[in-house]
Amino acid sequence: MRAALSRIVMIFVGCVLLASGAAQAVTPQEILPDKALEARARDISAGLRCLVCQNQSIDDSDAPLAHDLRVLVRERLTAGDSDTQVREFVVARYGDFVLLKPPFSAATLLLWLMxxxxxxxxxxxxxxxxxQPTRTSSAAPSSGSLSADEQAALDALLRKDEPGKS
Structure with a gap:
């Protein structure tokens, strides 16, 4: 009984440790009391790139700029902006680069086609x-490219090198 309880506790601790590795960088001070607004903030910030880290969303980054962007998103939502208005506000400030999935447009064409x-x-x-097959310089030239004197000299050399002839 004691061994089974010990295993259950170890599994629970392991699960907690594994889950803590995937924890996001959002601090408790940033979390909004309204769960619906917080869910909207998380959804928006998951699609915004950390301009310092560049391969993380602002939700996953510990950078001070990411923190400022998370706070900005929450302030805009609290002020009554829609999700689209918040994204447009951030894009107007930082450009399409701040989006983890930038829109397909003439400005981002090279980015998408690269x-x-x-x-x-x-x-x-x-x-x-x-x-493609390559030409090698070790290939024997065709007999048509030699002059008559050169061909005669070549034939003489070949006869000389043949076994059994001297």
Whole structure:
């Protein structure tokens, strides 16, 4: 009985430790008392990029700028802005780069096409390196490219090197 209880406690502690690794950077002071507004704030901030970390959302980042953006999002929601108005406000301040999923537009066209261009470039390099047969300089020239004197000298050398002939 004691061993089973010990295992249950260890499993519980392990689960708590695993869950704490995925904890977000939102501090208790930032959390809104209204659960609906807090859920909206989390949804918005999960789609905003930390401008310091760049590969994390502001919800996951401990950077001071991410903290300021989280507070800004919550202030705008508390003031009565819709989710779209909050996103537009942040984008107006920081540009499309602040969005983790920027919109497809003329300004972001290169950003969206860069992976395809890189893949096409890599395929072209590989094709040029391995796809086409290369000419080697060790190949014997055709007999049509030699003059009559050169052909005669070559034939004499070949007869000289044949086994059994001297």
């Amino acid at each position: 992976p395809l261009l890189a893949l096409a470039g890599a395929a072209l390099i590989l094709w040029n390196s391995f796809g």
